[in-house]
Amino acid sequence: xxxxxxxxxxxxxxxxxxxxxxxxxxxxxxxxxxxxxxxxxxxxxxxxxxxxxxxxxxxxxxxxxxxxxxxxxxxxxxxxxxxxxxxxxxxxxxxxxxxxxxxxxxxxxxxxxxxxxxxxxxxxxxxxxxxxxxxxxxxxxxxxxxxxxxxxxxxxxxxxxxxxxxxxxxxxxxxxxxxxxxxxxxxxxxxxxxxxxxxxxxxxxxxxxxxxxxxxxxxxxxxxxxxxxxxxxxxxxxxxxxxxxxxxxxxxxxxxxxxxxxxxxxxxxxxxxxxxxxxxxxxxxxxxxxxxxxxxxxxxxxxxxxxxxxxxxxxxxxxxxxxxxxxxxxxxxxxxxxxxxxxxxxxxxxxxxxxxxxxxxxxxxxxxxx
Numbered sequence: 001x002x003x004x005x006x007x008x009x010x011x012x013x014x015x016x017x018x019x020x021x022x023x024x025x026x027x028x029x030x031x032x033x034x035x036x037x038x039x040x041x042x043x044x045x046x047x048x049x050x051x052x053x054x055x056x057x058x059x060x061x062x063x064x065x066x067x068x069x070x071x072x073x074x075x076x077x078x079x080x081x082x083x084x085x086x087x088x089x090x091x092x093x094x095x096x097x098x099x100x101x102x103x104x105x106x107x108x109x110x111x112x113x114x115x116x117x118x119x120x121x122x123x124x125x126x127x128x129x130x131x132x133x134x135x136x137x138x139x140x141x142x143x144x145x146x147x148x149x150x151x152x153x154x155x156x157x158x159x160x161x162x163x164x165x166x167x168x169x170x171x172x173x174x175x176x177x178x179x180x181x182x183x184x185x186x187x188x189x190x191x192x193x194x195x196x197x198x199x200x201x202x203x204x205x206x207x208x209x210x211x212x213x214x215x216x217x218x219x220x221x222x223x224x225x226x227x228x229x230x231x232x233x234x235x236x237x238x239x240x241x242x243x244x245x246x247x248x249x250x251x252x253x254x255x256x257x258x259x260x261x262x263x264x265x266x267x268x269x270x271x272x273x274x275x276x277x278x279x280x281x282x283x284x285x286x287x288x289x290x291x292x293x294x295x296x297x298x299x300x301x302x303x304x305x306x307x308x309x310x311x312x313x314x315x316x317x318x319x320x321x322x323x324x325x326x327x328x329x330x331x332x333x334x335x336x337x338x339x340x341x342x343x344x345x346x347x348x349x350x351x352x353x354x355x356x357x358x359x360x361x362x363x364x365x366x367x368x369x370x
Contacts, residue, residue: 070107
């Protein structure tokens with residue numbers, strides 16, 4: 001089997017699929033990507049047995065159907081160093097020949113029959129989400145997961161699907177990110193599992209696989225698995241076991257003080273305040289009073305800093321201590337020109353950031369000895 005490819009398209013496909021290929025595994029075959037050619041369609045397949053992806057390579061010219069295993073790291077290294085616009089693959093039973101410009105690489109071939117099967121999207125009942133919305137929602141939540149935790153299902157992102165809306169929520173018990181957008185059901189109102197928890201690795205893979213010209217993303221949820229289908233990719237994932245916290249219960253109720261902030265200047269000030277912190281003393285005091293936000297940090301053997309930012313605030317003074325990393329991670333996924341609204345009850349209660357497009361972020365304050 002021979003295959004003529006556009007180098008950039010093949011490199012992009014490998015970059016996406018490599019996101020699921022494990023670097024360390026007792027099953028060496030999983031370090032490969034399976035190339036499957038059926039007629040004029042070429043597909044790259046990767047999996048770590050928990051998450052899998054099938055990615056269609058655009059602009060491919062095969063001379064026949066067939067399949068092989070490609071060593072992920074070596075092929076990516078080759079594609080990274082090549083400069084010609086096209087790549088030719090010649091697949092044999094024992095070797096793979098990669099040609100591009102004046103370069104030729106001969107690689108050993110493995111038996112593709114031993115590679116695990118990765119599910120394709122065959123559902124006729126699913127939910128449809130706009131790719132732009134889903135990509136933004138994942139960026140706004142996945143960073144708040146706790147991949148190291150064995151408690152509940154904190155290592156994943158919760159999806160809540162209704163007939164006309166999708167909500168994503170993630171928490172590591174110290175902060176909560178929640179965002180909502182519209183969707184539609186196709187021959188379905190409520191999925192088999194209406195509140196699945198999807199591993200953060202799978203959600204990151206979905207976000208990276210989406211392209212600007214994708215028309216829609218289809219989501220099919222089953223009892224123990226979920227599938228996402230876009231124009232070029234199908235992603236399969238097992239669901240996270242365990243109970244996700246009742247996250248809506250941690251969102252403070254009540255009025256409190258409201259502070260309107262512009263993302264860009266606020267993000268810059270928070271990053272400055274983060275400089276004089278360390279592993280043992282991450283807390284920064286955020287003081288709101290008299291039209292000013294003052295951020296103070298002090299670490300023995302390191303130093304002290306005071307960062308001030310003019311704001312519109314004329315309520316009673318409030319001082320609350322945050323881990324600046326948690327504030328910065330929230331601001332980083334927003335446009336610099338956009339505005340956020342901060343709700344503060346007092347210096348001891350959780351603070352709530354909100355945007356105009358249904359994004360809510362809750363941070364628990366720190367308590368530290370003085």
